[in-house]
Amino acid sequence: MSAAGKSAGKGAGKAASLSRSRARLAVVQALYQMDMAETDLGAVLEEFSANPLVDEAEGDRLGKPDVDHMTRVLKGVVARQREIDPLIDNQLATGWRLVRIDSIVRAILRAAAYELMELADVPARVVISEYVEVAHAFFEGDESKVVNGVLDQLARKLREGELPTRG
Numbered sequence: 001m002s003a004a005g006k007s008a009g010k011g012a013g014k015a016a017s018l019s020r021s022r023a024r025l026a027v028v029q030a031l032y033q034m035d036m037a038e039t040d041l042g043a044v045l046e047e048f049s050a051n052p053l054v055d056e057a058e059g060d061r062l063g064k065p066d067v068d069h070m071t072r073v074l075k076g077v078v079a080r081q082r083e084i085d086p087l088i089d090n091q092l093a094t095g096w097r098l099v100r101i102d103s104i105v106r107a108i109l110r111a112a113a114y115e116l117m118e119l120a121d122v123p124a125r126v127v128i129s130e131y132v133e134v135a136h137a138f139f140e141g142d143e144s145k146v147v148n149g150v151l152d153q154l155a156r157k158l159r160e161g162e163l164p165t166r167g
Contacts, residue, residue, distance in 0.1 A: 019065060020065075023066040025065070027107075027111045028104065028108050028111055031106075032107045041075070041078055045074060049067045072119075080114060085098050087113055088150065091149075091153040101146075105146065108131050111131065112128070116155055124159045125163065131147055131151060132144050
């Protein structure tokens with residue numbers, strides 16, 4: 001393969017990765033909308049599939065998400081929420097319950113938990129890193145640290161041996 005072909009391949013991979021990152025952001029926004037406004041899954045899928053994401057603070061168009069990934073994760077979270085929520089609850093600090101934490105953090109943890117449970121083709125480190133970045137998009141405080149800690153614990157339980165041992 002020529003250097004140009006390799007470069008094009010890397011560009012395509014990067015574009016697909018960016019599209020999947022946008023899908024994760026869209027999933028969190030959609031879960032939040034479903035939670036707060038009690039919007040129907042079908043309506044949320046239609047809205048987020050048809051429109052590019054926009055950075056509200058900057059007014060920038062971020063582009064379209066990977067609709068297949070977004071749909072799979074959204075449908076999966078909705079279908080398996082009764083399994084996902086107790087898994088997350090068990091990772092939270094004593095005295096904290098999922099229903100007590102910020103609704104955006106809750107959406108982030110649910111989406112990531114689903115990916116850790118069902119998308120074995122996506123490395124746990126990628127899932128954790130991507131959703132910590134989503135947390136950074138919404139928060140400037142310690143929320144991203146909470147997301148990182150909870151997801152690290154979840155990944156160690158759901159994907160035993162995939163992450164290096166702590167030392």
